[in-house]
Amino acid sequence: MGSDCLFCRIAAGEIPATIVRETDTTLAFRDIDPKAPVHVLVIPKEHYADVAALGRADPALAGELLAAAAVVAEDEGLLGDGYRLMFNTGAYGGQEVFHVHAHVLGGAPLGPMLCR
Structure with missing residues (x-):
């Protein structure tokens, strides 16, 4: 992906992040605007726009x-x-950064899946 993808830039080390886990293919870092006491984003280092694209391709x-x-x-x-x-x-679906990422959320009761 080009240099305009925030998460590609984080994976490349161009933008700092609080890394909590890294493998050869994935990176996990704390969300800068957490929605729960624990809010970690887990991304593949390779760019895929969303989870459907990742699932189909790899x-x-x-x-x-x-x-x-x-x-x-x-x-x-x-x-x-x-x-x-x-x-x-x-x-x-509320996707804001178009690089597939999983939100790991916890540390307190999270409430219902959807607010109405």
Whole structure:
């Protein structure tokens, strides 16, 4: 992806982030505007616009992303009380950065899935 993708730039080390986990293919870092006591974003280092594109193009990498998110949840102490793993896809889904990313959210009751 070009230099205009925020998460590609974070993965390349051009923009600082608070990294909590890194593998050869994934990167996990704290959200700068957290919506829960624990709010970590997990991305593939390779650019895919959304989770559907990733799943179609590289199912193995999609699995690595899920595995990384599970390790983050464990490392952050979320397994006992639970956590939410969320992918926003497209404008109606609330996606703001068009580089696939999983939100690992927890540390307090999160409430309903959708607010009405």
